[in-house]
Amino acid sequence: MNVYDAIRTKRAIRHFAERPIPQETLLKILNAGRLAGSSKNFQPWHFVVIRDKTRLQTLSECGQWAGHLAGAAVGVALVTGDWRERWPVVFDLGRAAQNMMLTAHELGVGSVMANIYDMARAHALLQLPEDKMCYAAISFGYPADPAALQRPPRKGRKRALAEVVHWETW
Amino acid sequence: MNVYDAIRTKRAIRHFAERPIPQETLLKILNAGRLAGSSKNFQPWHFVVIRDKTRLQTLSECGQWAGHLAGAAVGVALVTGDWRERWPVVFDLGRAAQNMMLTAHELGVGSVMANIYDMARAHALLQLPEDKMCYAAISFGYPADPAALQRPPRKGRKRALAEVVHWETW
Numbered sequence: 001m002n003v004y005d006a007i008r009t010k011r012a013i014r015h016f017a018e019r020p021i022p023q024e025t026l027l028k029i030l031n032a033g034r035l036a037g038s039s040k041n042f043q044p045w046h047f048v049v050i051r052d053k054t055r056l057q058t059l060s061e062c063g064q065w066a067g068h069l070a071g072a073a074v075g076v077a078l079v080t081g082d083w084r085e086r087w088p089v090v091f092d093l094g095r096a097a098q099n100m101m102l103t104a105h106e107l108g109v110g111s112v113m114a115n116i117y118d119m120a121r122a123h124a125l126l127q128l129p130e131d132k133m134c135y136a137a138i139s140f141g142y143p144a145d146p147a148a149l150q151r152p153p154r155k156g157r158k159r160a161l162a163e164v165v166h167w168e169t170w
Numbered sequence: 171m172n173v174y175d176a177i178r179t180k181r182a183i184r185h186f187a188e189r190p191i192p193q194e195t196l197l198k199i200l201n202a203g204r205l206a207g208s209s210k211n212f213q214p215w216h217f218v219v220i221r222d223k224t225r226l227q228t229l230s231e232c233g234q235w236a237g238h239l240a241g242a243a244v245g246v247a248l249v250t251g252d253w254r255e256r257w258p259v260v261f262d263l264g265r266a267a268q269n270m271m272l273t274a275h276e277l278g279v280g281s282v283m284a285n286i287y288d289m290a291r292a293h294a295l296l297q298l299p300e301d302k303m304c305y306a307a308i309s310f311g312y313p314a315d316p317a318a319l320q321r322p323p324r325k326g327r328k329r330a331l332a333e334v335v336h337w338e339t340w
Contacts, residue, residue, distance in 0.1 A: 003276040006173045007202045007269050027331070032177045034334050036268065039285055040235075043329050048336045055338060065210075079340075087305065088285055090257050094264025098206065099177050102272070106173040115209055115258055127339040135257065159213050161197070164204050166218045168225065169297040170249075 001106045010102065011151055013110025014068040016141030020051075021073045025107050029140065030076070032103035036096040039088035045096050048077040048126050048134070055125060059137060062122045066114035072139035076100065077116075077126055079134050090135065097138060110143040171276045180272065181321050183280025184238040186311030190221075191243045195277050199310065200246070202273035206266040209258035215266050218247040218296050218304070225295060229307060232292045236284035242309035246270065247286075247296055249304050260305065267308060280313040 021029075030047055038044060050056055051074055059077065060069035069075045078097060080089050101111045114137050116122045122134040143149055191199075200217055208214060220226055221244055229247065230239035239245045248267060250259050271281045284307050286292045292304040313319055 001172055003171060003173055003176045003272045004198060004202060007205050007273065010205075010207065012207060028174060030335050031331060032174060034331055035177050035180075035328060037180065037182060037271075037283065039283065041327060043334070045334065046336060046340075047334055048338070048340060050338055052338055087260050090260045091264035091267070091306065094261035095268040097261070098265040098268040099272075101207075102173045102269075103177065113207065113209065125339075126336075129340065132340070136261065157211060158205060161201060161204055164213070164215065164217055165200050166216060166296075168218070168220055168222055169295075170216075170218060170299065170302070 006102050006105050010105045011148065012112040013143045013148055014112050015144040016071050016073055016110065016139070017144050019073065019142045021109060021140060025109065026074060028107065029100050029104050029109065033096040033100040036092065036099045038092040038095065042092070044080045044089045045093055046079040046132065048079055050075040050077065058125050059122060062116050062118040063114045064117055066116070066137065068112055068139045069114055069137060073141035075137050075139055077122065077134045077137045079128060079132050081131055082133060093135065100138060104140055108142065108149065109140055110149060111138050111140045113138055176272050176275050180275045181318065182282040183313045183318055184282050185314040186241050186243055186280065186309070187314050189243065189312045191279060191310060195279065196244060198277065199270050199274050199279065203266040203270040206262065206269045208262040208265065214250045214259045215263055216249040216302065218249055220245040220247060228295050229292060232286050232288040233284045234287055236286070236307065238282055238309045239284055239307060243311035245307050245309055247292065247304045247307045249298060249302050251301055252303060263305065270308060274310055278312065278319065279310055280319060281308050281310045283308055
């Protein structure tokens, strides 16, 4: 799958099949995240990979729209230091997450993001060091409905290019 | 170019040829950014496209390591609201930036990020509304050295997977 087609056809997948993700596929997805560029090559990310159903259930309760994590084959918690000190950390985390989700899509694996609201509970659940935080997590899994990966985009979901792009100045 | 190969072979390109980027190529890169997923489908991004050499020069002076913007064929300034209110905005901006840079790479166009430190100067330069900020910009252009796009990664530049990935808990 070429890059632009992957971007164009990527959908948020929230309902997953029971089928596990093979380890080789999972490692490729994680490597895609690891290989992202980052400000000053700081690579400020850690990925906590969760397959335990009880732990996924608890993590799914740490965000208001994170319920899909309970049904994921794999959850990947995105962990880094304190963003309030340095905004590029969170920007770079977004770059790594995008690499992982696009690679998953290429491999037929669906994914969707969840923001973590109850960071204290996620911190305890994942046994993070004092200076680390879990901001977000990604659900990965084969879609419950295999047709979901090819679903055409719903009309009107994205702002038009003319609303997004400005030429030379605002 | 498939997704994983694009991720694996993407290099930061800081020196650009004089050759302009065709409009069709540029629009594809911008669309790749526009099509990124975002928290609650908020699409919190604006892209200011800059080709004017004087404006690129001034923008290149708004960050400590942003000098490459002066030589870019196109600079894309990433603009959104105030990140201190809502960290996913910056995360989502990173997702859009990654989409643009991977698509550029697929199309033979090099790119590299610059963080904007002097946000007040960038704000004036780009004539942004009061409630918007420019956090970062991307330089795009064909590489001065065409071999640069195929350059193998320097050894030891990325942390090993075992340093990045944790299983079930930290």
